Amino acid sequence: MKGFVDYDAWTVQGGEKPGVMIILDSGHGGRVSGMYTTAPAKMFDFGDFVFEEGVQNRILVKQLAAKLKANNIAHAFTTISNYDESLDERGVKIGHIVSSYPKYHFLVLSVHANAGEGSAHGAEYWTTKDLNDSDYAANFIFPYLYDLGFSIRINRAKPNEYDKEESWKILRLAEKKGCMAILMEMGFFTNREEALKMLDGEWQGTAVNALYKGIVDIINKIRTDGTIRPT
Numbered sequence: 474m475k476g477f478v479d480y481d482a483w484t485v486q487g488g489e490k491p492g493v494m495i496i497l498d499s500g501h502g503g504r505v506s507g508m509y510t511t512a513p514a515k516m517f518d519f520g521d522f523v524f525e526e527g528v529q530n531r532i533l534v535k536q537l538a539a540k541l542k543a544n545n546i547a548h549a550f551t552t553i554s555n556y557d558e559s560l561d562e563r564g565v566k567i568g569h570i571v572s573s574y575p576k577y578h579f580l581v582l583s584v585h586a587n588a589g590e591g592s593a594h595g596a597e598y599w600t601t602k603d604l605n606d607s608d609y610a611a612n613f614i615f616p617y618l619y620d621l622g623f624s625i626r627i628n629r630a631k632p633n634e635y636d637k638e639e640s641w642k643i644l645r646l647a648e649k650k651g652c653m654a655i656l657m658e659m660g661f662f663t664n665r666e667e668a669l670k671m672l673d674g675e676w677q678g679t680a681v682n683a684l685y686k687g688i689v690d691i692i693n694k695i696r697t698d699g700t701i702r703p704t
């Protein structure tokens with residue numbers, strides 16, 4: 474279908490118990506008929522090149538999905554579209570997935586790149602305000618983020634700020650459905666150095682591997698102990 478990426482969409486792979494399913498969330502929209510659907514927001518024009526965040530998010534999610542598939546790790550998507558589907562719509566999809574697979578533990582991984590003033594830089598992840606399973610899951614991904622070559626920050630979104638930054642809403646929608654949820658900001662696309670790095674195929678492979686290694690550790694922990702929490 475026109476405007477849709479070639480993800481293996483709703484086919485859920487794997488099914489071991491206790492099962493862990495990764496729900497991949499590509500932030501914003503991609504390109505449809507040559508037009509960036511989230512323009513002029515979520516992009517940065519450096520003059521000699523343009524960084525389109527939604528396109529970048531899809532590149533990473535697609536590569537990560539291929540790796541999960543190759544390793545028989547259950548996964549699904551909040552969107553398989555290049556259109557800029559709303560957070561609410563993606564939340565509804567999370568609900569469908571969760572209710573269809575009641576025996577699974579779910580991790581929603583929302584993939585983004587960040588925007589900020591001039592020198593703002595670094596990768597960071599966001600979880601919700603209070604310490605919960607999402608934070609324990611994020612702890613497993615955290616060490617691998619150093620592979621990205623950027624400085625790293627850890628953040629917790631406050632409930633009263635969910636409306637300030639629209640993307641954070643996915644965390645609340647996911648946790649309401651009982652999922653662990655982490656929003657990754659892989660780097661600052663408004664920072665020339667980081668934008669160039671993020672567009673580099675080798676960096677993308679490294680970034681995908683970093684997320685993948687964290688996911689594998691999360692799955693192993695849950696398979697061993699039945700919980701992501703320290704035991």
Ligand SMILES: [Zn+2]
Binds near residue numbers: 501584586587
């Ligand atoms: Zn974003």
